[in-house]
Amino acid sequence: MTTNPKKNNSGPISVKNADERLPIKISEKSGVIFNRCYHCRSCTNGCPFLKAMDYYPNEVIRLLQLGQTEEVLNCSTIWTCVGCNTCSYVCPMAIDIPALMDSLRQSAIAEGIISEPDVLNFHNEVLDSIERHGRTHKLEIMLRYKVKTRDWFGDLDVGLKMMAKRKLDLSPSRVTDLKRIRRLFSQNRMEQRHE
């Protein structure tokens, strides 16, 4: 299994050049007040995906407390987090960690910092599929994702098994009022350009 080595595992975290601006923005967007976190690590202890994270969930918060925004926007954790709420459900300070990860991920996208492009490719394919059909079309999402990642043969066996069991439909389940769905997406693009 490939794991992501910690970026700063050889020494203390640098606290030089603390950035005040982005943490404030992230705090506003996610509703998370970083200084509430006292690093009890309940979140980290329960997170099932630590092996694929370079910083643990509470360490992401630590970096924000220290204003190390570049490090945060570049970390893999904000992409690996699946938003399962296992952490936020047990956090004694009621910190919404998935909401924080969402805001960080969206800021990273806005800055063009994509440390796990495959994750973004996948999410984009899902949203594109919703824009096209109003619902997700799994076969199409998988095929287009494969094109983007150029990983043609990984998972071929799984795909074939799913086809054999008729789990992957050739044609999508569709919404009738597609005009409305597409308008939602185009309005959103306009709003994002104005931000």
Place this chain on the structure above:
Amino acid sequence: MNNAIPATLSYFPGCSLATTARENNSSLVAFCRTQGIELIELEDWSCCGSSSAHSINRDMACSLAERNLSLAPPDRPLLVACPSCMLRLSQAQLHLKTDAEAAGRYERMWGKAPNRSLEIIHFFELLEHMDLERAAGFSGEGLRNMRIVPYYGCMLSRPPEMRREKNYHGLMEKVLTSLGADVVQWAYSNRCCGTFLSVVRPDVVTPMVNEIMDGAISAGADCMVTACAMCHMNLEIRCNLQQKVPIFHFSEILSLAVGAKVQNGWFSRHLIDPRPLLRKKQMIA
């Protein structure tokens, strides 16, 4: 839901149940029918936004969830089958109730005020309301001799703003036991299935899923029961152990147990074929 279950409910199946997990959909409808509950599919429903919308585009996540809320008829609760759609739709509804800005945005978008009294309920809520001693088909102990581990995945976890809402811990255990099943406690009932990482990082998800399956086997389970179609799929496609136990959708095993009209087409769609087990237990011919 405070009152008795109405005889008719609006129903939001969601993308998984409409496609990859059709057997989940049809067994859920079949089970509800045995209990005298009619489900009317929400007309022209669209995707709830899934994990991807809130992951990369917060405004789209709101719009996609809200479109479905705007379609819901006002006079009956909206039943949601998929735990993840349930979270998306009920969180959107919570924001419409508590955040004036969100409500204003909704009004501009959909040309009407949000229906703040719309009740959104998960399938579990129905079961919780049922009188299991009197409910149709429950007296027959239809699951006698079946050793089951219930798997909730992350469905019982919620964001902090919703943490004071009702919990359903132990609900599957209660219902399955009342049907005569031998329900086993085990360590993995709340372990996340990996969701979209199953596609993007199978190298991370396979060992996790194998650990869950191993846990079920060492608990001596005949089968696993899950209430989420995505968990069902991830467990099935990512487990690469030699030895596996079948995984049922909760709605399938309920339908089997209470004598609903079971279709063989449900089980032939499973990647881990449950039919040998069901024949051994004389639950299908």
